[in-house]
Amino acid sequence: MDFFNRQEDSNIERELARLQQDMGRLIRRPAHSSPQRGSKGFPGIVGLTKADGLYVRAEVPGMKLEDLDISVSGDMLTIQGVRTTGATLEGGWYHRRERESGGFSRSIRLPAEVDGAKAEATYVAGVLTIRLPLKEAAKPREIAVRVAEG
Amino acid sequence: MTENQELTSLEKQELDTSVHQELRSGYWFVPATDIYETPDKVVLIMDMAGVCYDCTHVSIVDDELIVTGYVTHGEEDDDYVLYREYEVGNYHRHFGLPDIIDRGQIEAVMSNGILTVTMPKVENVKPRRIPVKVAE
Numbered sequence: 001m002d003f004f005n006r007q008e009d010s011n012i013e014r015e016l017a018r019l020q021q022d023m024g025r026l027i028r029r030p031a032h033s034s035p036q037r038g039s040k041g042f043p044g045i046v047g048l049t050k051a052d053g054l055y056v057r058a059e060v061p062g063m064k065l066e067d068l069d070i071s072v073s074g075d076m077l078t079i080q081g082v083r084t085t086g087a088t089l090e091g092g093w094y095h096r097r098e099r100e101s102g103g104f105s106r107s108i109r110l111p112a113e114v115d116g117a118k119a120e121a122t123y124v125a126g127v128l129t130i131r132l133p134l135k136e137a138a139k140p141r142e143i144a145v146r147v148a149e150g
Numbered sequence: 151m152t153e154n155q156e157l158t159s160l161e162k163q164e165l166d167t168s169v170h171q172e173l174r175s176g177y178w179f180v181p182a183t184d185i186y187e188t189p190d191k192v193v194l195i196m197d198m199a200g201v202c203y204d205c206t207h208v209s210i211v212d213d214e215l216i217v218t219g220y221v222t223h224g225e226e227d228d229d230y231v232l233y234r235e236y237e238v239g240n241y242h243r244h245f246g247l248p249d250i251i252d253r254g255q256i257e258a259v260m261s262n263g264i265l266t267v268t269m270p271k272v273e274n275v276k277p278r279r280i281p282v283k284v285a286e
Contacts, residue, residue, distance in 0.1 A: 042157040044235035050228050059199035059224075059236060061263030083157060085184065087195065092188030099182045099197055102157035125223040126199035126263015 042104040043079065043128070053133040054114050058106075061126030062099075068123065070130060072116035077130065080105035113138035165242060177239025181219070181265070185245075190276045192251065194267040198241045200224035203260035208267060210253055215245045217265065250275045 043058035058079060060068070068081040085101040110116055114132040121130045165178040172178045181196040194215075198206070201219035209216050224238035247253070247269075255270045 045233070046231060046236065046238075047233035048229045048231045050226075050230065055229075057224075059263070061197045061199040063262065085195070087184065087186055087193065089186055090188045092186045092193075095185040095187060095192075097184050099184045099195065100157055102155040104157040123262070125202050126197075127223045 041106055042083075042100075042102075043106065045079075045106065045108065047108075053131050054111070056108060056130045056132070058128045059126060060123075060128050063123065063126070063128075065123065068128065070119075070121045070128075072110070072119050075110045075112070075116065077108045077110055077116065077119070077132070078105065079108075079128070079130075162236060162239075170242065170244075172242065174240075177237045179239050179241050180243050181217070181241040183243065190271055192269045192271070194245065194265075194269070196241070196243070196265040196267075197263065198260075198265050199263040200238060201241065201260070201263060201265075206258070206260050206265055208256075208258045208265075210247065210256070213247050215247050215256070215267070215269075216242075217244070217267070218242050219265065 043060045046057045048055050048057070056077065056079075060081070060083065062085065063081060063083060067084070068079075070080075071078050080103070082103045083101050085097075085099040110132060113134055115135045116132060118133045119130055121128065123129075162179045163182070165172055165180055181198045183197075184195040186193050194217075196217065198219040200221040200223045202222050205220040205222050207216075207218045219241040221238055221240050250271045251269045252272045256267065258265060258267045260266075
């Protein structure tokens with residue numbers, strides 16, 4: 001099953017998917033993923049590229065930094081943690097509980113082009129961002145073309 | 151839900167257009183909310199990932215508390231998205247306020263994508279202990 005092989009619902013999406021496939025070598029499917037779009041576990045992730053590398057983003061609001069554990073082992077990026085949402089009720093009672101709590105773990109296989117050892121993570125406004133810089137050999141190079149006389 | 155449980159998936163819920171028709175562009179979500187009440191206050195806790203504190207608006211219009219969060223940390227112009235499991239969008243939800251809430255004392259705090267709104271009750275509904283004197 002392929003990371004990008006999913007049902008598209010418009011021509012524009014099909015065009016984008018075709019473009020994405022060209023870039024698709026850069027990121028492969030997460031280990032344990034299913035083919036349909038939508039959340040495949042907690043946290044849901046977004047994989048993207050920028051000029052300075054590959055990024056993985058996840059929405060994990062309300063985490064304490066010590067409850068978030070991000071590691072790279074070989075070609076596997078793992079995001080795990082425990083989200084606690086229970087309040088100290090101070091003698092009160094719940095009217096509604098929609099915010100789930102629990103442990104989570106996601107593993108994402110990294111493409112060979114990124115340097116896992118140089119991964120950096122930031123956590124702002126409940127959004128976790130992991131930047132994986134490209135290896136030197138994978139960075140774009142300009143090759144001069146000479147005109148052969150003759 | 152306990153902390154020992156495995157968090158499996160958490161789909162963001164889009165705004166129900168039969169209740170609230172959003173005419174602004176972009177994705178709009180209903181923030182997942184916990185509500186609890188204690189003898190002297192009602193507290194709302196809302197998951198609003200990607201919203202910073204100065205992009206969060208909490209207001210009271212008539213008898214409703216209206217919460218709107220504009221997402222600022224979610225997507226950037228130079229992102230080239232290869233793979234997506236969630237959409238990034240703004241948040242909106244409203245709550246009917248009972249008369250027991252002291253509207254002048256409502257406080258809202260945003261931290262790590264969590265908005266907490268603390269709504270104290272008016273003095274005359276807070277439980278009071280009445281001292282019992284000994285009759286001579």
